[in-house]
Amino acid sequence: MNALPTAPLTVDPSPLASLDLRDIHAAAVPEFWPLAPGWWLLALLVLAVLIVSSWWLIKIWRQRRHEARILSELDTLAESSPADATTQISTLLRRVALMRFKRIDVASLSGNDWLGFLDDTGGNGDFVNGAGSELATVPYSVPTTVPGSNESNNEALLSLARQWIHINLGKKK
Numbered sequence: 409m410n411a412l413p414t415a416p417l418t419v420d421p422s423p424l425a426s427l428d429l430r431d432i433h434a435a436a437v438p439e440f441w442p443l444a445p446g447w448w449l450l451a452l453l454v455l456a457v458l459i460v461s462s463w464w465l466i467k468i469w470r471q472r473r474h475e476a477r478i479l480s481e482l483d484t485l486a487e488s489s490p491a492d493a494t495t496q497i498s499t500l501l502r503r504v505a506l507m508r509f510k511r512i513d514v515a516s517l518s519g520n521d522w523l524g525f526l527d528d529t530g531g532n533g534d535f536v537n538g539a540g541s542e543l544a545t546v547p548y549s550v551p552t553t554v555p556g557s558n559e560s561n562n563e564a565l566l567s568l569a570r571q572w573i574h575i576n577l578g579k580k581k
Contacts, residue, residue, distance in 0.1 A: 475577040478504060482570060490562040494546040497569050501526065501543070508576050519544050530575035531568065539564035 443451075482500060485493045505514045505525070517525050523544055526535040534540050539561055 471577065475573065478573055478577065479570060482566065482573065486562075486566055491546055493562055494542050494565060497565060498543045501569055501572065504573055504576060505529070526572060530572045534568050535572075538568065540568050 478500065482497070485496050485500070488496060502514070502522075509529070514525065520536065523531075523535040523540060526540060526543075527533050531540060535543065542561065542565060
């Protein structure tokens, strides 16, 4: 092998000496604070989303809690006598209707107009023609003491009232 003679490389310092060069310095580490405007906007957006979702979740939780309270009150009515239960179911349905609809549309209704309103707002005809028809007569009649006479109809009325409450709570007009 032929070895090439290697001579040390030397740089002529004269052309570089005339330049005013300085050593290379690393840039300063960027500071964490204050944040750039984009991070502030992102923080505001995240905060707004958290506030709106919290408000929405609290609203849903309150509606469900309210519905659960009303349905538990309805369940306690199942243990009452049929005449008392019918009267109290009618009162409970009226309270829910007054919460859900305008007072002027609900407060003056009675008899078949009340049953028609209940059917129009979620009863599917079962208040006028079905188990709900008792709401127009039983609260104003003399209670009978025949045991078991209205027990099955009372269950149908409770089921109908539960269905109407489920349909109407949670909606806002």
